[in-house]
Amino acid sequence: xxxxxxxxxxxxxxxxxxxxxxxxxxxxxxxxxxxxxxxxxxxxxxxxxxxxxxxxxxxxxxxxxxxxxxxxxxxxxxxxxxxxxxxxxxxxxxxxxxxxxxxxxxxxxxxxxxxxxxxxxxxxxxxxxxxxxxxxxxxxxxxxxxxxxxxxxxxxxxxxxxxxxxxxxxxxxxxxxxxxxxxxxxxxxxxxxxxxxxxxxxxxxxxxxxxxxxxxxxxxxxxxxxxxxxxxxxxxxxxxxxxxxxxxxxxxxxxxxxxxxxxxxxxxxxxxxxxxxxxxxxxxxxxxxxxxxxxxxxx
Numbered sequence: 391x392x393x394x395x396x397x398x399x400x401x402x403x404x405x406x407x408x409x410x411x412x413x414x415x416x417x418x419x420x421x422x423x424x425x426x427x428x429x430x431x432x433x434x435x436x437x438x439x440x441x442x443x444x445x446x447x448x449x450x451x452x453x454x455x456x457x458x459x460x461x462x463x464x465x466x467x468x469x470x471x472x473x474x475x476x477x478x479x480x481x482x483x484x485x486x487x488x489x490x491x492x493x494x495x496x497x498x499x500x501x502x503x504x505x506x507x508x509x510x511x512x513x514x515x516x517x518x519x520x521x522x523x524x525x526x527x528x529x530x531x532x533x534x535x536x537x538x539x540x541x542x543x544x545x546x547x548x549x550x551x552x553x554x555x556x557x558x559x560x561x562x563x564x565x566x567x568x569x570x571x572x573x574x575x576x577x578x579x580x581x582x583x584x585x586x587x588x589x590x591x592x593x594x595x596x597x598x599x600x601x602x603x604x605x606x607x608x609x610x611x612x613x614x615x616x617x618x619x620x621x622x623x624x625x626x627x628x629x630x631x632x633x634x635x636x637x638x639x640x641x642x643x644x645x646x647x648x649x650x651x652x653x654x655x656x657x658x659x660x661x662x663x664x665x666x667x668x669x670x671x672x673x674x675x676x677x678x679x680x681x682x683x684x685x686x687x688x689x
């Protein structure tokens with residue numbers, strides 16, 4: 391995890407030691423204990439028998455994406471974040487234990503139904519992803535860009551061709567946003583974007599602070615968090631755009647589980663626990679009114 395404290399000592403690759411330094415605790419308000427949520431017997435009965443008998447929801451999450459999901463806690467190895475708290479609250483509502491496994495972001499969706507029951511890792515809902523998995527909407531976020539403080543490389547969003555742009559592998563910003571911008575550059579006979587695709591968002595942010603790339607696009611929540619933690623070494627560039635729903639992923643052949651998850655999220659919304667979780671991590675502005683299975687999206 392990126393050590394984005396003042397001075398930013400040690401601009402090296404992501405390490406276990408550095409992961410413990412970021413996002414250990416909620417930053418937006420009083421901590422919320424997801425285990426304070428109460429079980430809903432009717433919803434628990436709707437969980438598919440195989441998972442109900444197992445008694446545990448196994449969740450894949452790329453824990454390099456604070457404040458949604460990262461590693462922290464006293465041991466530096468505990469998954470924390472609003473996605474993590476929400477997943478635990480969903481599990482409790484459904485009468486299930488929750489086991490969160492750290493996973494590489496691109497590997498999560500292909501592993502649903504075999505290795506993981508759910509993918510909870512800030513997945514923007516896109517039509518392409520909906521072809522492969524079910525997605526339960528629970529949040530809304532957009533895309534924003536960041537550069538080094540003062541924009542020393544004079545990066546301009548209207549002139550990205552030929553620039554060195556860092557992005558997390560498999561993210562919406564890589565597969566949709568940058569891919570579209572790059573295609574436009576090439577079609578206009580301009581230099582292609584040098585897309586520096588890295589395994590984790592933390593690695594991308596670290597590279598930007600070090601000056602190894604010109605700019606980075608990411609989910610707006612991540613940009614805001616990285617700037618806050620950078621000790622004045624990063625700044626946002628341009629406005630947030632492309633607000634889109636974010637979803638919890640479920641295997642394509644498991645609509646019953648997706649329905650149970652959606653109902654659990656909606657129950658958490660009605661109880662007020664959903665908003666408390668987001669507020670505790672400073673992300674209440676991303677709250678939505680109703681969770682849906684496979685909502686219509688334009689992208």
